[in-house]
Amino acid sequence: MRASAEDEDPLAAALRPPLDESPEARAIRLAREEEAARVSQAIDEAIRVERLANKKNKVVRVLLLGQSESGKSTTLRQFQRIYTPTAFREERIHWRVIIQLNVIRSVHTILGAVTAHRRQTSRTRVRTISGPRWDSRSQVTSVRTDGKGKGKGRVDLESDFEDEDERPIDPSARSFYADSYSEDESQEDAELDAISQRLMPLRRVEAMLKERLVPPSEDEPADLGGGPLGLTVSALGLAKEVFVRPGKWRAGGAGTRPASAVAVEAADESQRALFECRFDLMQLWSSMRVREILALRRIRPEEESGFFLNDLDRVTGYNYVPTDDDVLRARLKTIGVSEYKFEMEAGDQGTQWRIVDVGGSPTWVPFFDSVEAIIFLAPISAFDQVLSEDPKVNRLEDSVLLWKGICQNKLLAKVDLVLFLNKCDILQRKLDSGIRLARYVKSYDDRPNDMETASKYFRGKFSAIQRTYSPVPRRFYGYCTSVTESTTTAGILASVRDIVLRQNLRSLRLA
Numbered sequence: 001m002r003a004s005a006e007d008e009d010p011l012a013a014a015l016r017p018p019l020d021e022s023p024e025a026r027a028i029r030l031a032r033e034e035e036a037a038r039v040s041q042a043i044d045e046a047i048r049v050e051r052l053a054n055k056k057n058k059v060v061r062v063l064l065l066g067q068s069e070s071g072k073s074t075t076l077r078q079f080q081r082i083y084t085p086t087a088f089r090e091e092r093i094h095w096r097v098i099i100q101l102n103v104i105r106s107v108h109t110i111l112g113a114v115t116a117h118r119r120q121t122s123r124t125r126v127r128t129i130s131g132p133r134w135d136s137r138s139q140v141t142s143v144r145t146d147g148k149g150k151g152k153g154r155v156d157l158e159s160d161f162e163d164e165d166e167r168p169i170d171p172s173a174r175s176f177y178a179d180s181y182s183e184d185e186s187q188e189d190a191e192l193d194a195i196s197q198r199l200m201p202l203r204r205v206e207a208m209l210k211e212r213l214v215p216p217s218e219d220e221p222a223d224l225g226g227g228p229l230g231l232t233v234s235a236l237g238l239a240k241e242v243f244v245r246p247g248k249w250r251a252g253g254a255g256t257r258p259a260s261a262v263a264v265e266a267a268d269e270s271q272r273a274l275f276e277c278r279f280d281l282m283q284l285w286s287s288m289r290v291r292e293i294l295a296l297r298r299i300r301p302e303e304e305s306g307f308f309l310n311d312l313d314r315v316t317g318y319n320y321v322p323t324d325d326d327v328l329r330a331r332l333k334t335i336g337v338s339e340y341k342f343e344m345e346a347g348d349q350g351t352q353w354r355i356v357d358v359g360g361s362p363t364w365v366p367f368f369d370s371v372e373a374i375i376f377l378a379p380i381s382a383f384d385q386v387l388s389e390d391p392k393v394n395r396l397e398d399s400v401l402l403w404k405g406i407c408q409n410k411l412l413a414k415v416d417l418v419l420f421l422n423k424c425d426i427l428q429r430k431l432d433s434g435i436r437l438a439r440y441v442k443s444y445d446d447r448p449n450d451m452e453t454a455s456k457y458f459r460g461k462f463s464a465i466q467r468t469y470s471p472v473p474r475r476f477y478g479y480c481t482s483v484t485e486s487t488t489t490a491g492i493l494a495s496v497r498d499i500v501l502r503q504n505l506r507s508l509r510l511a
């Protein structure tokens with residue numbers, strides 16, 4: 001049946017061969033049609049290849065999880081150092097202000113301990129201490145970078161110190177700290193008073209940095225309600241406050257952006273103040289009296305995050321520019337969600353990587369359905385420490401519980417788990433210094449108190465939890481890491497990259 005004129009496809013009508021077609025004309029037409037079919041096939045193939053490439057262009061998302069201070073942001077910085085080295089290097093200067101605050105924080109720890117110690121001993125000695133007092137309650141540098149308000153990030157400073165007065169004195173340290181107050185000690189105390197007095201300008205520097213880094217109107221909590229993933233990541237809004245969070249410094253694809261002029265100015269002013277105080281800072285940290293008091297009170301500033309007192313000569317230098325290592329060692333608490341996007345330069349071209357650092361935030365649930373892998377960081381060196389947010393909870397215990405929760409989460413059942421047993425360098429130092437693991441981890445029993453046995457033990461424990469609690473068997477990879485160390489971490493991150501790419505490929509095949 002013939003279609004009516006209205007129904008007929010005008011193109012079909014135009015393409016229909018003429019009724020009086022000659023054999024030559026027919027041959028030419030067929031040759032043309034053959035060529036057209038060949039071209040069409042080639043186009044189809046090109047589209048297929050492009051589609052595949054687009055699939056390959058898929059975003060690969062890796063989630064960093066772990067308790068506060070486990071090393072998530074440091075791992076993120078390592079990714080940046082490796083995959084966007086030029087930007088990382090250019091941004092180092094912006095870390096100076098954070099390192100300055102880290103130094104001042106260590107000074108707080110020390111002078112706070114000295115003050116508290118005197119207060120405690122003076123109760124029995126009835127002796128008045130003159131000189132300025134540094135409050136033992138200081139603040140940890142933490143930066144809010146959720147980009148709320150007028151598009152600015154913000155610094156959130158919170159108390160992070162326990163009351164030094166409440167610290168029990170270590171009886172074993174008494175042997176080298178005389179019970180009676182000697183002439184020498186009185187002289188040393190007078191010197192400490194003088195140093196403390198001369199360091200008072202740092203208080204002003206600290207106040208100034210805080211004032212300039214935390215606009216008064218921007219201290220409300222992050223709004224985690226909006227955004228395509230249900231989160232306000234606000235990369236663009238954060239770009240103005242680039243000095244506080246590296247992941248956002250290149251936000252908006254504009255490459256490296258300078259820190260806000262105010263922050264740079266503040267950093268310069270505080271660097272001058274640190275430079276002027278450098279001699280006193282060095283004296284404070286090298287004072288035997290200070291070391292004795294710290295030992296007596298079981299305070300080890302060198303094991304705290306963001307410790308730079310062994311590098312005072314360098315970091316208080318007038319023209320100090322942080323090194324890669326300094327940036328990795330600096331402590332900057334994360335609040336809110338930070339996402340670092342990059343494309344790998346070599347090997348896997350085209351894949352968009354997103355490393356998501358969720359800080360202490362429990363808002364990572366929206367990432368569940370689109371995560372290729374989770375890197376979980378458990379700082380195993382923290383076996384003898386408690387959480388700063390809850391001093392009743394042992395840090396290691398907290399990590400184990402968090403790990404168990406991740407393993408048994410049904411939404412995460414198919415996600416590959418990569419475990420970083422982190423801060424192995426600190427664990428090594430602790431074990432070498434004679435701290436016995438079995439004293440804190442009863443099940444460790446009488447195993448040798450060495451690194452090899454300890455790391456094997458922890459690996460076994462975490463691996464067993466994974467096997468027991470995972471809803472379905474899954475791939476699990478465990479590494480002993482010290483993410484502040486660049487060389488070893490580069491190798492480990494290369495392995496993680498391969499794991500993630502393999503997983504990505506598998507999911508593409510299944511798609």
Ligand SMILES: Nc1nc2c(ncn2[C@@H]2O[C@H](COP(=O)(O)OP(=O)(O)OP(=O)(O)O)[C@@H](O)[C@H]2O)c(=O)[nH]1
Pocket residue numbers: 066067068069070071072073074075305306307328329330331332333334335358359360422423424425426481482483484485
């Ligand atoms: N020595 C040593 N220090 C580490 C290691 N990993 C991290 N750190 C330091 O520990 C501190 C805390 O690390 P972050 O990366 O800020 O921890 P986080 O998990 O991001 O913490 P939040 O932002 O509070 O969630 C930083 O000063 C790091 O330099 C490690 O393996 N060894």
Ligand SMILES: [Mg+2]
Pocket residue numbers: 072073074332333334357359
């Ligand atoms: Mg962090």
